[in-house]
Amino acid sequence: MTADVGMLDRLARRVEGYRLTLRLGEKGRVASVGDGIAWVYGLPSAAQDEILFFEDGSRGMVFELQAERLGVILLDPAANVASGSLVSHAGERLEIGVGDGLLGRVIDPLGNPLDGLPPIAADGFCALEAESPPILARDFVSRPLYTGIKVVDTLIPIGRGQRQLVIGDSGTGKTSLALDTIVAQAGQDVRCIYVMIGQKRSETALVIDLLRRHEALAYTTVVVAEATATPGMKYLAPFAGCAVAEGWMRRGEDTLVVYDDLTTHARAYRELSLLMHRPPGREAFPGDIFYLHARLLERSTRLSPDYGGGSLTAMPLVETEEGEIATYIPTNLISITDGQIYLERHLFAAGIFPAVDVPLSVSRIGGKAQHPRIKEEAGRIKLDYLQFLELEVFTRFGTKLEAGTETKIRRGRLLREILKQDRLNPLAAVFQLAWMSAFNEGLLDDCEPNSVAETLHKIEAGLRRNPLALDTARNEWLARLKNWLDGGP
Ligand SMILES: Nc1ncnc2c1ncn2[C@@H]1O[C@H](COP(=O)(O)OP(=O)(O)O)[C@@H](O)[C@H]1O
Ligand SMILES: [Mg+2]
Numbered sequence: 001m002t003a004d005v006g007m008l009d010r011l012a013r014r015v016e017g018y019r020l021t022l023r024l025g026e027k028g029r030v031a032s033v034g035d036g037i038a039w040v041y042g043l044p045s046a047a048q049d050e051i052l053f054f055e056d057g058s059r060g061m062v063f064e065l066q067a068e069r070l071g072v073i074l075l076d077p078a079a080n081v082a083s084g085s086l087v088s089h090a091g092e093r094l095e096i097g098v099g100d101g102l103l104g105r106v107i108d109p110l111g112n113p114l115d116g117l118p119p120i121a122a123d124g125f126c127a128l129e130a131e132s133p134p135i136l137a138r139d140f141v142s143r144p145l146y147t148g149i150k151v152v153d154t155l156i157p158i159g160r161g162q163r164q165l166v167i168g169d170s171g172t173g174k175t176s177l178a179l180d181t182i183v184a185q186a187g188q189d190v191r192c193i194y195v196m197i198g199q200k201r202s203e204t205a206l207v208i209d210l211l212r213r214h215e216a217l218a219y220t221t222v223v224v225a226e227a228t229a230t231p232g233m234k235y236l237a238p239f240a241g242c243a244v245a246e247g248w249m250r251r252g253e254d255t256l257v258v259y260d261d262l263t264t265h266a267r268a269y270r271e272l273s274l275l276m277h278r279p280p281g282r283e284a285f286p287g288d289i290f291y292l293h294a295r296l297l298e299r300s301t302r303l304s305p306d307y308g309g310g311s312l313t314a315m316p317l318v319e320t321e322e323g324e325i326a327t328y329i330p331t332n333l334i335s336i337t338d339g340q341i342y343l344e345r346h347l348f349a350a351g352i353f354p355a356v357d358v359p360l361s362v363s364r365i366g367g368k369a370q371h372p373r374i375k376e377e378a379g380r381i382k383l384d385y386l387q388f389l390e391l392e393v394f395t396r397f398g399t400k401l402e403a404g405t406e407t408k409i410r411r412g413r414l415l416r417e418i419l420k421q422d423r424l425n426p427l428a429a430v431f432q433l434a435w436m437s438a439f440n441e442g443l444l445d446d447c448e449p450n451s452v453a454e455t456l457h458k459i460e461a462g463l464r465r466n467p468l469a470l471d472t473a474r475n476e477w478l479a480r481l482k483n484w485l486d487g488g489p
Contacts, residue, residue, distance in 0.1 A: 028087040030054070031069060036077075036230025037275050040087050041069045049129050051094055054079065055086040061094055063232070064276040071276040073232030075110060093129065096240050097122025098247025102221040103191065106208060109225055109233050109240040115208075126243040126250075128236060132298035139304040144369045145256065145313050148184030148426020149177065149354060151419045154378045154436065155385065156341055156361045159369030160190075160254050161302025161311040165333050167318045167325060168343030173354050174317045176423050177341065178258040179207065181315065183214045184426035185256065190313075191248050192220040193257045195241035197234050198227050198264035214424060225268075231275065234268035242299050242312070249303060249310035257300070261317035262293060266329045283328050290332045297336050325360075339363035353420055358385060371470045374429065377436035381415065388412020415439065417449040418456065433470055434459050438481045459484050 028042035038060060040052065052060040052072055058079035064071030074081060075094075096111040101121035106114045109128075113120060141159035158164045166174045182192045194211070196204055204224055211217040221244055225237035238259045245255040259265065266289060273286040281287045293316075300314035318333050323345055325334070334340055339362045348355035367375060391409055395401065401409070418435060421427070435456055438444050447455050462484030468477060483489070 026088065028052075028070075028089075030081055030083050030085040030087060032083050033074070033081050035275050036074050036232050037063070037272070038072045038074055038081055039069050040072050043070060043087060043089060046070055046089055047091075049093060050089055051075075051092040052087050052089050054081045056080040060087075061232075061236075063272065064278065073235070073272070074230070075232075077230065077233075093127050094236070095125040095127050096243045097124075098126045098244055099123025102244055103219060104217050104221075106222040106224060107240075108229075109223060109236040111240070114224055124247060126247045128239040128243050130243065130246065130299065132295070133301050133303060133307070137301075137303055137307045139302045139309070141302050141311075141365050141369050143254075143302075143311075144366070144371065144374075144429075145181075145190065145254075146184060146188065146426075146429055147177075147181040148428065149180055150421055150427055150432060150435075151354060151356045151358070152177075152181075152341060153374075153427075153429070153432055154419075155358055155382050156339065156356070156363045157366035157370050157374075157378070158313065158315075158339075158363060159302075159366045160313050161300065162339070162363070162365055162369075163297050163300050163314040163316070163337040164363060164366070165316055165318060165337040165340040166343065167320060167330055167334070167340050168355070169320050169323055169345045172343035172345050172348050174319070174343055175207070175260055177343070177354055178260060178315055178317060179210060180424060180426060182211065182220060182256065182258065183216045183424055185219065186216065190219070190254045190256050191245070192216070193223060193241045193245050193255065194220060195223045195238050195257065195259045197225055197237050197259070197261065198229070198268060199260070200227050210424075231268040231272040234265060235272050238262070238265055238296055242296060242314075245312045246299065249312045250308060252303075252308035252310045254311045254313070256313045256315065259296075259314070259316040261319055262333060263317075263319040263329055266293070285328065289329070290336075293333060294336050338365050352416065353422070359389060371429065371433075373470050373474070374433055374436070377433060377440055380440050381436055384408070385412060385415050385419075388415065411439075411445065413449055414444060414447060414452055417452050418444075430468065430470060431460055431463060433477070434463055434468075434481065437474065437477050438485070441478055441481070443478075443481055443485055455485065458487075462489070465489060 026043050028040045031039040031041055046062050048062055048065055050062045058076035060072035060074050062070050063073050097120055099122050108114055141161045143160045145158045145160045146153055166177055168174050185192055208222055211220055223237055223241040225233040241257050245257045248255050269292055270285050278286045297314055300312040302311040303309055318330050320330055342357045342360040343355045344357035388408055
């Protein structure tokens, strides 16, 4: 048996060697160039996603294989490729430099610096297109990824290795929520990657500036394919971000990748596919658009201890129109991810920030990663809040309410006020446990919605003076909370 395996192995190597000689000997030519792509003929052994080398030294990537010709994404915008240029290949795939040299850096999807700083010192390379980790290498999601956002950490908690979609119309706070989450990772040992696809240069500059001002750039890499980039570069951007994260994950680190956003990514892929003459399907998207995002997001996971225990948490953003989440790309993404945070424009217009629609948001696995004390308190909060939202609908009809119902509504309104949060104001887990315990114990029942913030400040100040841990017993927590609310130390 071993002999057979050895023989197969040798045979496979010989075939591979033969293929390589074939490739090295092959020379193709460019038939035409335009829109960031080239058509090439004369390279019969070229494979999907393989790198091609043009005679001016620039590179391309095989995107479309046809009987007589190849559709190629040009990887160097300054390339001097013209029809008739010679093309060769050597069986290489597109890779990107990875490692801590990327922290604090802004790069394009090929890993070239865009921040005017020196070239990046990489520890190694990861392929942009890689197999997702096999089931055997995966572990359960068991550690929380705190966003510092009350409504998310309490009601829609995220675990490390989870895929959590952020969905909503333009201007409902998706980018803000993702940036808040990155800013909240200070001191949490999570390396972050922010992938910006097809945004204007001014927006890109704002995001980078915000991360820098909040000292979050030090543990973050920003991958940018601007609005003016070719569809090929926009298509590659999320895969580049994912590969950078995988480099860290394989070394046992925890990572968070934000894809801002996959609607723009899907459109770039559609444009690229149309340029490459792929047949359009629903909404003119190519038939494999589901597979495109599935294979990207399948790469997020938590690795088992045998594989280093690292994790890749994915936060893809997707833009809807008129709040419609049942359209093609959003429904695909909802079915691929482990949950969604739905930002709703009417809530936004009503001044409820962040504008999370709680009943339509869900986290299918994050609850398993919550600290048991947080989970216990959060479970009660969630029940109260969902019940309140249902009851509140009835109050609109002017129905006379029972006293018990009225209390529930009053507490619900208070809760809604507590869950409001300014941008860039992450609340650490102990502070979240504090307000949840106080609320559940009824210690905040006498507060008016417009004065509850003041009461919460009292608690937070007390907790800063005399820290308590998540593991501290509930009785002890309650005694201290009461003490602080009574003005004690
Ligand atoms: N929690 C919040 N509190 C106050 N304003 C917010 C909040 N979240 C977002 N905004 C504001 O809403 C606007 C749109 O937010 P943005 O994150 O760019 O939305 P999107 O990415 O969904 O288009 C921005 O001006 C932002 O400052
Ligand atoms: Mg945005």
